[in-house]
Amino acid sequence: MKFKPFTLAASCLLVWSQLIHADGATATPTIEQMWEIIQSQQAEIEALKKQQKQTAQQAADADEKAEAAVVAVEEVDSKTAGVANWVDKTTIGGYGELHYNNFEGEDNEIDLHRFVLFFGHEFTDSIRFFSEFEIEHGESGDGKNGEVEVEQAYLEFDLSENMQAKGGVFLLPVGILNETHEPGTFYGVERNNVENIIIPSTWWEGGAALNGHFDNGISWDVAITSGLEMDSTGKNAFRVRSGRQKVSKATANDLSYTGRLKYTGIPGLELAGTINYQSNASQGNHNGLNEGTLYETHAVFNKGAFGLRALYARWNFNGSAVSAAGADDQYGWYIEPSYKPWQKVGLYTRYEKLDGARDQDQFDQWEVGANYWPHPDVVLKADYRDRNVDSNSSGADDVKAFDLGIGYQF
Amino acid sequence: MSASRADFLAIIRSPAPVLQSGVLGFLLLIPFVVLAKGPYQTTEAFLNEVFDSAPPAAEVVWLRSEIKETTKEILGHAYPGIRVRYWGEAGRTAWILEEVGKTQPITVGLVVNEDGLESLRVLAFRESRGWEVRYPFFTDQFPGTRLTTGHELDRDIDGISGATLSVRALKKLARLALYLHQQTAQYNDTSP
Numbered sequence: 001m002k003f004k005p006f007t008l009a010a011s012c013l014l015v016w017s018q019l020i021h022a023d024g025a026t027a028t029p030t031i032e033q034m035w036e037i038i039q040s041q042q043a044e045i046e047a048l049k050k051q052q053k054q055t056a057q058q059a060a061d062a063d064e065k066a067e068a069a070v071v072a073v074e075e076v077d078s079k080t081a082g083v084a085n086w087v088d089k090t091t092i093g094g095y096g097e098l099h100y101n102n103f104e105g106e107d108n109e110i111d112l113h114r115f116v117l118f119f120g121h122e123f124t125d126s127i128r129f130f131s132e133f134e135i136e137h138g139e140s141g142d143g144k145n146g147e148v149e150v151e152q153a154y155l156e157f158d159l160s161e162n163m164q165a166k167g168g169v170f171l172l173p174v175g176i177l178n179e180t181h182e183p184g185t186f187y188g189v190e191r192n193n194v195e196n197i198i199i200p201s202t203w204w205e206g207g208a209a210l211n212g213h214f215d216n217g218i219s220w221d222v223a224i225t226s227g228l229e230m231d232s233t234g235k236n237a238f239r240v241r242s243g244r245q246k247v248s249k250a251t252a253n254d255l256s257y258t259g260r261l262k263y264t265g266i267p268g269l270e271l272a273g274t275i276n277y278q279s280n281a282s283q284g285n286h287n288g289l290n291e292g293t294l295y296e297t298h299a300v301f302n303k304g305a306f307g308l309r310a311l312y313a314r315w316n317f318n319g320s321a322v323s324a325a326g327a328d329d330q331y332g333w334y335i336e337p338s339y340k341p342w343q344k345v346g347l348y349t350r351y352e353k354l355d356g357a358r359d360q361d362q363f364d365q366w367e368v369g370a371n372y373w374p375h376p377d378v379v380l381k382a383d384y385r386d387r388n389v390d391s392n393s394s395g396a397d398d399v400k401a402f403d404l405g406i407g408y409q410f
Numbered sequence: 411m412s413a414s415r416a417d418f419l420a421i422i423r424s425p426a427p428v429l430q431s432g433v434l435g436f437l438l439l440i441p442f443v444v445l446a447k448g449p450y451q452t453t454e455a456f457l458n459e460v461f462d463s464a465p466p467a468a469e470v471v472w473l474r475s476e477i478k479e480t481t482k483e484i485l486g487h488a489y490p491g492i493r494v495r496y497w498g499e500a501g502r503t504a505w506i507l508e509e510v511g512k513t514q515p516i517t518v519g520l521v522v523n524e525d526g527l528e529s530l531r532v533l534a535f536r537e538s539r540g541w542e543v544r545y546p547f548f549t550d551q552f553p554g555t556r557l558t559t560g561h562e563l564d565r566d567i568d569g570i571s572g573a574t575l576s577v578r579a580l581k582k583l584a585r586l587a588l589y590l591h592q593q594t595a596q597y598n599d600t601s602p
Binding site: 120219266 | 450492493512513514536538539541542545546547548551566567568569570571572573574578
């Protein structure tokens with residue numbers, strides 16, 4: 001289009017020059033000739049106007065067709081999504097971790113510690129289902145090392161913007177790791193011992209729960225669930241971890257009650273406290289072990305490259321047998337500072353102090369190690385731990401171990 | 411007081427299946443009594459707020475070759491569409507973008523002014539955990555954030571313990587809005 005005015009001017013000059021050549025170099029065109037020139041120019045202008053209008057119309061048509069095509073594509077996408085509505089509303093994910101433990105003075109071990117798949121489904125904007133299915137130690141069955149477990153299978157309901165209820169099998173709101181334990185989210189090949197021996201993570205129960213939060217970062221949880229059924233005799237007597245019934249035909253004579261208060265109102269900071277009350281920690285099956293209460297509190301702080309985790313947990317059990325065994329008071333705590341010199345590398349050290357039911361669960365332990373995240377969802381880990389057991393009894397040995405691990409989530 | 415406390419403890423401690431089942435049943439019934447949730451703010455309300463009740467007509471950024479690749483690099487996956495809609499006026503652009511946190515999409519409204527993020531607001535959050543990212547005590551970290559040449563945010567955003575994936579989703583969307591803004595006529599008209 002840019003050359004059109006030039007074309008018009010050139011044609012005028014051409015006509016003008018023809019007139020000059022026809023009548024002589026200095027001849028002036030007659031009125032008739034001028035009229036002819038004007039008519040010619042007018043015709044040219046009309047033709048150009050028409051052409052411009054047609055071009056504009058064609059451009060508008062092209063835009064309209066392109067828009068219609070895109071809308072059609074988007075509608076097809078939408079309809080396809082509608083046909084496969086359940087696919088959109090159903091989510092699948094998982095995580096896993098492989099460990100290598102090099103023990104000093106003992107057999108070394110390589111173990112597919114966990115492989116977990118989770119499935120979720122959103123029935124409506126306000127009702128959803130979530131489940132977690134786990135295979136521990138690579139296999140399960142009679143005489144095998146591992147287990148197949150359904151750790152979560154619950155329905156969750158939004159009661160309002162700030163309050164939810166859930167019913168089913170779910171993780172108890174206690175500690176740092178119990179609800180969030182994908183391998184890339186914590187340091188150490190093995191999870192810390194306090195959240196294994198004192199808080200029996202992963203700890204799930206069947207029941208119902210309510211939780212709510214405020215816009216200042218304070219949140220609360222209450223839950224009524226199945227409870228522990230701990231032994232009062234044998235090698236696992238009064239061991240909390242062995243008391244988990246895993247919601248497998250669980251005895252529900254005596255329920256447990258959990259409450260948590262949490263503050264996360266400053267990015268990078270979490271302060272929380274949980275109380276769990278077991279109305280009868282043996283489900284009434286063993287004399288001398290009655291109710292028990294767990295008190296737990298923790299802090300998490302991450303600022304830039306620095307991180308700190310600290311947790312304290314303590315059980316108090318009532319009953320003549322548990323008192324006589326000295327297992328009525330079980331506690332543990334740890335502190336774990338960390339530093340990330342690079343975005344993908346984190347270094348940490350951890351000190352733990354435990355006083356559990358069994359002799360081998362009474363120790364203090366130092367641990368140092370590193371995590372490397374080649375991808376945000378993939379982690380490689382290495383650590384060294386040095387455990388000093390309080391007791392000299394057999395089976396309660398010190399542990400020195402070098403560990404390697406790989407973990408992933410998707 | 412002591413008598414009532416003792417009574418309460420006695421009831422709680424007793425294997426009273428009637429009470430326990432009653433409380434359990436009550437909790438399980440609650441969801442069927444009250445159900446109310448929707449987006450915290452609609453797209454229309456968000457745009458009216460951003461543009462003083464007179465939002466401009468929507469425009470689009472086409473995800474052509476290089477833009478498509480960079481978008482994929484930022485999100486870690488392809489954008490589900492061939493164009494991204496935005497609303498722009500006087501060097502400001504508003505975007506409604508979505509990204510999955512752990513299992514559910516989080517809908518976010520973002521406003522970019524010249525080179526920096528003016529605001530980030532979560533319009534709908536559907537995840538079970540990580541609700542903290544909805545609130546100003548978290549989102550207030552974003553205004554003023556710019557994009558580096560490597561398409562990263564130019565400052566650290568402190569995370570929320572237990573909400574790593576939701577935080578990551580919002581950071582991705584902030585980067586995406588800043589990048590797409592640079593592809594708009596609004597930016598090219600005002601950029602030096």
